[in-house]
Amino acid sequence: MPGNELQATQLDIPNKATRAIFDKLGGPIKNDIYDPSLINLQNGEALVRVFYSGVCHTDLHAMIGDWPAPNKVQTGGGPLVGGHEGAGVVVKLGPGADEFLKVGDKVGIKWIADACLNCDYCRRGHEPNCAQAKCSGYTHDGSFQQYAVSWARYLTPLPNELPLDEAAPILCAGVTVYRALKEAKLTPGQYVAIPGAGGGLGHLAVQYANVIGCRVIAIDTGSAKKELATKLGAETFIDFKTSKDLIGDVRKASGGEGVHAAVVAASGAAAYEMALEYCRPCGKLVAVGLPAKTNIEANVCFTVFQAKQVKGSYVGNRQDAIEALDLAARGKVKTVFKTMGLSQLNDVYKAMHDGTLAGRVVLDCNK
Ligand SMILES: [Zn+2]
Ligand SMILES: [Zn+2]
Structure with missing residues (x-):
């Protein structure tokens, strides 16, 4: 769904979907089949059908594990789904999540997946510095999958006029x-x-x-x-x-x-x-x-x-995301990207490692 038309069938939750995982540092990335219909959403969570996800250098660092903060694989939390530039549609809401979103809303998954919103940092708009901040594709599974769980209050509403593939790289880069x-x-x-x-x-x-x-x-x-x-x-x-x-x-x-x-x-x-x-x-x-x-x-x-x-300067807060997307939706900023399939993530990382990518790669999560 690169455009704006959303068909009702796109909100159906299948019993088979694909995600890109790695379970040891350095990879490789493997395609894993899972059943999104079995996901039991907790308080405040939303299930997002991800159509596109941008690939960021951070995702490569996560797979290599060369950053000072440990990721989910390093803390023994099991395989990790990377990705934090996910653009998709809400297909299901957990208890209390309807306060923030409704099924069918176009939303973006960012690097910061959730923050407490009530500490000194959060209250001043420094949500990424919140001690309780969760990170998509790092401490928690991210957007390199067809159905992702995230926190409704922290998902970013996407402007209707901005195609999902063009929106994806705005969510982090x-x-x-x-x-x-x-x-x-x-x-x-x-x-x-x-x-x-x-x-x-x-x-x-x-x-x-x-x-x-x-x-x-x-x-x-x-x-x-x-x-x-x-x-x-x-x-x-x-x-x-x-x-x-x-x-x-x-x-x-x-x-x-x-x-x-x-x-x-x-x-x-x-x-x-x-x-x-x-x-x-x-x-x-x-x-x-x-x-x-x-x-x-x-x-x-x-x-x-x-x-x-x-x-x-460490990513941005919810308001920065809305402003950055608004400028893109009004055509002031255009993302330059090449579309590849979710199954080609290993190739993307190789090109990224070699420094040969101009612009962004956006993964089509249906391929
Ligand atoms: Zn990033
Ligand atoms: Zn906080």
């Missing part, structure tokens, strides 16, 4: 960069550098930055990524592999001073190395991309004298 740009507090006409601009996060960051009215300096490598970033509105493209002086090139492209902010969307450690240096005084480095075991180093005197800021 889109929300994440949208929030990061908000954290950068950029104003129209300011320069922003986006390392990783041709990737899943980056290609959306280029567009959201354009919505704000920023001048975008895209940093990535290869002609496919150059073409993509430029087409989406980057003013300058710098290839970090062929540039002999990346800091100099960024400064030159930003009026000689350096950028007002660098939103690091790349997941490689190298992208962080020079980012603080090519920010102008009072500039901000907003860390978004997640390389394993990497530190950001900053000279203290340089940081003080130049009043620079380093800021982490």
Whole structure:
């Protein structure tokens, strides 16, 4: 169902469905058949028929298990279904869940699957930092399956006019960069550098930055990524592999001073190395991309004298998701993706590991 038409039969719950699981770190991913009609929903839970799910770099990290926080496989919770960019339709509601949704609603599954909504962090809109936050495709089974259980109060209502496959990548990649740009507090006409601009996060960051009215300096490598970033509105493209002086090139492209902010969307450690240096005084480095075991180093005197800021930005809250989706629904931001089948997830991870993906991969969960 890429469009808006929903047939009544699509709400029926079959007794056979497919999910992509792994039960040991490093994979491989296996296709597993299960019976969604037997799922007994608990308080506040909803059963979502997932039509499409984007694939995020985090999913690959989850399978490898190279992050400091343990996932469901690492804590002995059994096989894990990855995925946290799921777009689908509510087919069944558990007790109390009808307060938030009704059967037939189009919804999105995000990285944060639920939060307490009542702690200091939640009350201030920092739901991802809630100590009780649950993570889709990490601590709990995610969206790489045809029928997923999630928490009704935390599912995101999807705009009707946005096709489900286009909505999927907004649910993590889109929300994440949208929030990061908000954290950068950029104003129209300011320069922003986006390392990783041709990737899943980056290609959306280029567009959201354009919505704000920023001048975008895209940093990535290869002609496919150059073409993509430029087409989406980057003013300058710098290839970090062929540039002999990346800091100099960024400064030159930003009026000689350096950028007002660098939103690091790349997941490689190298992208962080020079980012603080090519920010102008009072500039901000907003860390978004997640390389394993990497530190950001900053000279203290340089940081003080130049009043620079380093800021982490971790996905977004429910409101950020609604805003990021609204911009996509109104055509201000377009997700660039290639559709593959749920059964091809191993191939997707390989391409992701090799760094050869431009834009996002969206899995069609019926294939
Ligand atoms: Zn993600
Ligand atoms: Zn909380």
